[in-house]
Amino acid sequence: MPTQAEEPSARTARFGGIESRRDLIRAIKGDDEEARAAAWQSAENFGASAVKPLADLARDKQPEVARAATRGLWRIVRHCSRPGADDERYAVYTALTGLLSGKNHTQFTRDVLWMLSEIGDELCVKRIAALAANEILREDACLALERIPGDASLNALREILDAAPDAFKPNVAESLRRRGVEIAGIPSAKKTPSKSTAVKPM
Amino acid sequence: MSTSHAGRGTVTRRSFLTISTAALGLPMLIPSRALAAPGANYRLTVAFIGLGGMGNFHLNDMKRFVDSGEVDIAAVCDADEKRLQDAVQKAGPGVTPYRDYRYILDRKDIDAVVISTPDHWHAVQMVHACQTGKHVYVEKPACCTIDEGTAMMNAARDNKVAVQVGSQGRSQPEAYLAHRYLENGVIGRIDTVTCFHYASPGDDQPVPDSEPPAELDWDLWLGPLRWRPYNKKYCHGTFRWLMESGGGQIRDRGAHVMSCAMHWMNADGTAPVSIEATGTQPKKGLWDSCVDMTVTYSFKNPDWTLTWNQPGNPVPKEERTPQEEEISRPGYGAVYHGDKGTFVHWGGDGGTWAERKCREWVPPAGAKDVFKSPGHKEDWFNGIRTSSKTIMNIDAAVGVSDLCNLGNLSFLLGRKLMWDGKNRKVIGDDLANRLLGRPQRYPYCF
Numbered sequence: 001m002p003t004q005a006e007e008p009s010a011r012t013a014r015f016g017g018i019e020s021r022r023d024l025i026r027a028i029k030g031d032d033e034e035a036r037a038a039a040w041q042s043a044e045n046f047g048a049s050a051v052k053p054l055a056d057l058a059r060d061k062q063p064e065v066a067r068a069a070t071r072g073l074w075r076i077v078r079h080c081s082r083p084g085a086d087d088e089r090y091a092v093y094t095a096l097t098g099l100l101s102g103k104n105h106t107q108f109t110r111d112v113l114w115m116l117s118e119i120g121d122e123l124c125v126k127r128i129a130a131l132a133a134n135e136i137l138r139e140d141a142c143l144a145l146e147r148i149p150g151d152a153s154l155n156a157l158r159e160i161l162d163a164a165p166d167a168f169k170p171n172v173a174e175s176l177r178r179r180g181v182e183i184a185g186i187p188s189a190k191k192t193p194s195k196s197t198a199v200k201p202m
Numbered sequence: 203m204s205t206s207h208a209g210r211g212t213v214t215r216r217s218f219l220t221i222s223t224a225a226l227g228l229p230m231l232i233p234s235r236a237l238a239a240p241g242a243n244y245r246l247t248v249a250f251i252g253l254g255g256m257g258n259f260h261l262n263d264m265k266r267f268v269d270s271g272e273v274d275i276a277a278v279c280d281a282d283e284k285r286l287q288d289a290v291q292k293a294g295p296g297v298t299p300y301r302d303y304r305y306i307l308d309r310k311d312i313d314a315v316v317i318s319t320p321d322h323w324h325a326v327q328m329v330h331a332c333q334t335g336k337h338v339y340v341e342k343p344a345c346c347t348i349d350e351g352t353a354m355m356n357a358a359r360d361n362k363v364a365v366q367v368g369s370q371g372r373s374q375p376e377a378y379l380a381h382r383y384l385e386n387g388v389i390g391r392i393d394t395v396t397c398f399h400y401a402s403p404g405d406d407q408p409v410p411d412s413e414p415p416a417e418l419d420w421d422l423w424l425g426p427l428r429w430r431p432y433n434k435k436y437c438h439g440t441f442r443w444l445m446e447s448g449g450g451q452i453r454d455r456g457a458h459v460m461s462c463a464m465h466w467m468n469a470d471g472t473a474p475v476s477i478e479a480t481g482t483q484p485k486k487g488l489w490d491s492c493v494d495m496t497v498t499y500s501f502k503n504p505d506w507t508l509t510w511n512q513p514g515n516p517v518p519k520e521e522r523t524p525q526e527e528e529i530s531r532p533g534y535g536a537v538y539h540g541d542k543g544t545f546v547h548w549g550g551d552g553g554t555w556a557e558r559k560c561r562e563w564v565p566p567a568g569a570k571d572v573f574k575s576p577g578h579k580e581d582w583f584n585g586i587r588t589s590s591k592t593i594m595n596i597d598a599a600v601g602v603s604d605l606c607n608l609g610n611l612s613f614l615l616g617r618k619l620m621w622d623g624k625n626r627k628v629i630g631d632d633l634a635n636r637l638l639g640r641p642q643r644y645p646y647c648f
Binding site: 033034036037041044063064067068071075078079081082083089107110114117118119139140143144146147149170171174175178188189190191192193194195196197198199200201202 | 294297301304305410429430483485488615640641648
């Protein structure tokens with residue numbers, strides 16, 4: 001990533017002339033691997049405005065296009081987390097929160113949940129918690145909530161625990177324990193062996 | 203010569219077979235069943251968790267201690283059934299195979315474990331082993347996050363077990379010579395240590411996600427990591443090139459080369475005050491750890507700078523005579539810059555080679571000596587037997603892992619981190635602090 005001291009002109013030159021969001025998206029969609037790499041590695045320069053177009057490409061059928069777009073999103077997320085950039089961060093995580101849906105590409109939604117775990121706050125908790133009802137996404141949703149500080153995420157985890165099916169309660173209980181909450185009546189199986197082998201001793 | 207390692211002295215290796223009653227009177231870490239039978243032909247009972255490249259190395263290497271009557275091998279464990287089958291054949295009769303390491307935790311007859319799983323498993327398995335009273339040899343790097351390191355240090359201390367981390371460069375003969383040379387100020391006051399290492403590979407031929415092979419328990423392999431579909435570029439071995447699981451060269455060889463630096467600079471227990479990284483990730487493919495990378499660590503009181511340079515400016519290996527050990531891995535090492543000269547070493551892991559002028563240096567009368575490891579495993583056994591601090595104890599190893607992990611974190615965030623080593627926090631950067639740990643999937647969590 002460019003250092004904070006780097007001049008915008010130097011940054012533009014360094015990243016192969018990606019000067020606009022349109023350049024960014026065109027290069028990621030295109031066939032030129034060098035241009036695509038230059039594009040996703042400069043994505044942080046475009047902030048929240050690039051989130052939606054990159055999210056669309058992150059679900060592209062071409063794996064390298066999807067990968068480049070996802071990595072571009074990660075760069076935006078990490079860049080906006082810097083101290084003093086709260087407005088930018090708010091814009092990014094608001095855009096990301098809008099992408100949460102159980103109907104979206106599952107692996108991409110997982111990525112978005114983990115992005116939000118890094119920069120989200122109480123304003124995105126409700127949307128994340130809603131995914132705890134989705135059997136495929138609930139694990140990532142709870143882990144994201146575990147990481148987001150504050151009472152909103154903690155209360156959301158408590159509510160999820162109450163509503164969770166028995167098989168998933170230990171997962172939620174563990175997230176709450178990691179947040180310092182004592183949970184009785186739901187034993188942890190962290191050290192309980194459960195996977196046997198077919199390999200025989202000599 | 204006087205020894206500069208306070209409290210270490212010159213511990214000599216003694217066989218577990220000949221533990222004396224007097225020795226048993228010491229506040230030792232030997233398992234209770236051994237203490238109950240003083241003078242008996244006690245052997246340390248060991249299990250192996252993770253049987254890839256390093257796991258197999260340790261399994262083979264441990265046989266010399268089996269042959270000498272000091273160790274019994276009780277169990278082998280891997281999430282890959284083919285690897286497990288191979289390990290059973292190598293380990294021989296009487297060794298129980300497990301897919302799930304938690305069976306080993308349940309076995310009261312097992313005293314110690316050797317953990318050689320991918321990095322993302324180290325902390326969870328080490329903490330669980332400590333909590334069940336087992337001594338631990340865990341491969342380097344100790345951990346993947348700052349919080350994992352904290353948990354590992356706490357687990358070792360709270361459960362009073364001996365831990366050795368596999369940065370075995372510290373135990374190499376030429377590492378002793380280098381340490382002694384630098385400790386005696388031959389190159390003066392050192393203000394800069396410049397590490398060099400060749401670049402990481404990129405994934406130039408990416409493949410699509412697929413079903414895992416039948417022999418691999420993918421869920422168990424992932425363990426604490428967030429779930430994702432299997433891709434054959436994740437494993438085996440290549441986990442190293444993923445930030446989440448392997449952290450790249452800086453967390454692989456950095457945990458060796460910077461381990462030497464921290465040891466020889468007597469900097470264990472200290473931490474940098476700032477970390478600043480730049481680098482370049484692969485242009486495509488699954489792997490995302492840095493191909494090229496530069497990290498600058500600034501230490502205060504005493505003031506010195508450590509830099510990780512990938513590739514940096516590699517120093518050509520010195521010519522050695524046929525009677526001298528060849529430098530077989532010259533692509534990484536470090537240059538130490540003092541106010542009276544420089545010193546170079548190559549390698550830093552199982553092969554650690556010191557510059558000729560250091561090897562030929564004859565300590566004058568009154569020179570300081572430094573601790574000379576009897577061997578990395580022997581030093582671990584000493585730790586188990588006598589409570590002596592191992593040369594790469596978990597506190598020291600977490601300090602080195604912190605360097606690797608903070609370097610990667612600074613790179614990922616694209617900013618300089620100001621570090622409070624005492625409180626293990628980034629100063630003035632709440633969202634960087636959020637990334638000092640990461641949620642672990644249940645039940646693969648500590």
